[in-house]
Amino acid sequence: MPQFSFKPMTRAVALGVSAVLVVAACSGGTTSSAEPSQAAPTSTSPGASAPAASSSTGEIGGELVVWTAWGGGELTAFQNVLKPFEDETGIDVRLTTVRDITQLTINVEAGTSLPDVAFPPPPDKLVEYAQSGVIKPLEGFLDMAAYTKDTYPALLEIGVVDAQHYQLFVKTQVKGLFWYNAKVFTGPAPKTWDELLSISPPAGAKLFCVGLESGADSGWPATDMIENIVMRQAGAEVYAKWIDGTQKWSSPEIKAAFETYGQMVSEANVFGGPNTVLTTNFGRAGKPLFADPPGCLFLEQATFITSFFVEDYPDLKSVDDIDFFAHPDIDPAHAGNVEGFADSFVMYNDTPQAKALMSYLATADAQSLFVAGGGTLAANSTVQNFPDPVFKKAADIAAGAKNLLVDAADFFPADMRTGFYKGILDFTKDQSKLDSILSNLDQVQAASYGE
């Protein structure tokens, strides 16, 4: 084993420092990836469940160990979801927040206890774990016909090994939405990238607002912007190769994506010019949308951004004031690729209690409790009880998606991700340096994969 002697201390430092800086970032609600600088994992009680008192429905009893990466409001929502389940079945759910998802792989490799139900293993381990039986398929206990009928089709493509589903999706969100002030922009939503760029903003305003500042993670909002371009300009295959590290950064596809992004942050198109982009915090980036007179027309961001709008302007109403349209297509051949993230559960021990919980989480009743917590879509497309009506449109985008593609940067090796952030900042500052930035990223790619 490696010497981890000073790791916990550094993490605590990271946590302390970044807590001051990026409190706002955490409240956004991204979930599917492990936060690199979060607290060390908490250990749990042994994973073995007590034997079932009864295998019939209704009162089951016993206990169940569940791991989640959620904290804050998301955790509260999940606790609300679990409560009716515990009341009805008498199962004692031992819920632990495990921020560092690699804890799971560590436990699998060490052969120590696993939770009964938890977040999925990292994508590169999924096939291996499915084939070796570490994770259990949904087929065999879940009503698959009902699950596949109601769940967004794009989600059903994820987590499939040998034609069996392993990930039970409960929540999803879409990224790459173009937010606008409905009182200012009243035209039809542009269908193509060229249409978007040809919209003329009111006098004195620019087309886009962008804010990339986010402490040590500065640059991340633009990773989403570039990813949304890659998947629509070059397609899902290039996107997958890019995640795998087999698509070079200096290749024409990725270079074109940077150049397209460059149009959005050019002196001519972005509010305040590149220096404003680099010094504006992502949460405050949308402020000029609602200023009088407006500073810009559009801000590209995921659904969580509305809470920041309302912080700056408490009187704003969803749909009436705050609205969005989907990311326009770039190459029609790749229409239907949508960036999003989705939360799922995977079963590690197929006890009756675990099966009962998984079956319950698949129901519309359970997922509507997630949705009632706000800020998310359910995985079940029939669940529509959104506290914020603007989510109804996001649900339409999710329903229309052919491929729901994950955030590529989340799956890059750490060096690649930080290199991507830095490359974005440098490119935004001086677009003429693109070639040297990309060749530098090629080097990082060559060095960081498979290390």
Add this chain to the structure above:
Amino acid sequence: MDPRIVTAVGAVVGIPLVLAGYILLSERLLEALPARLRSRMRPYVWVLPAVGFSTVFMVLPTLNTIVLSFMDKRSENFVGLNNYVYFFTSPATLGALKNSLLWLVFFTGFVVIGGLVIAVLVDRVRYESFAKAVVFLPIPISAVAASIIWRFMYDFQPPGEVQTGTLNAVIGTFGFDPVAWLVESTTNNPALIFVGIWTATGFAMVIISASLKAVSSELLEAARLDGANELQVLRLVITPLLLPTITVVATTVVITALKVFDIVYVLTAGAFDTDVIASQMFSQLAGSGHFGRAAAVGVVLLLAVIPLLWINVRRFRQQEEMR
């Protein structure tokens, strides 16, 4: 009861008990020795816990870091000097090294000279304590808090908007366009170093001022009677007398310059070529998870500090001998 409370109580009560028990027990054992041997052994017995603690918490980690610096990312295989080769060839670390040199020269220079000048000047005015208090004020502010304060000072809004950053508001009243202080490569490193100077000058001033008070007024009077002007008094009498103090202050400030991390991390996180070696160490460790490279940075930092420690220790010995 919460097991953490038990642990905490155990630590607070238990550790002093163990130490007290150690002293009593060792005294008991020493009693059994012949008198001469007893007085010779006692210092060693007493110093043993301190040596033990510093071995466990300082010496062993240092040795471990040195070992790790020759190992790969996950500390599994021996890779020879690879991490050091990386440190002295990669553009990222070379840039950080260059910036650390900037810090070393300008931060140390301004803090020490600034501290000296302020100490000498305020020595001659009636509102000395007030002036010193003002300069000393940033010291109790933690570096992270100070950096956040300066984030507001350096804040940038697009030209034409209301400037919320103090600096840009000030230059705006003179009709200049706002400057993105932390982004522009001509201003960002000076802006960071200035925050450091702001937080550290008070420290240098207080120490130098204290030593200035020890310079006997008869000596200064004698110099003046002999016809020296004030600058000559400062240069030929005061400065040489202050030199030991200045050396101590300078070495401390140099070490601060080399290990500066929080200011850079909070204000720019190393973006736009403002990285320094300590922030490189952090990003190698927390960002990339590369234990070997992070340890190599740590070892280089340690080697850079050793000559300064040596100077400090030597000076300390000389002073002890003079007593």
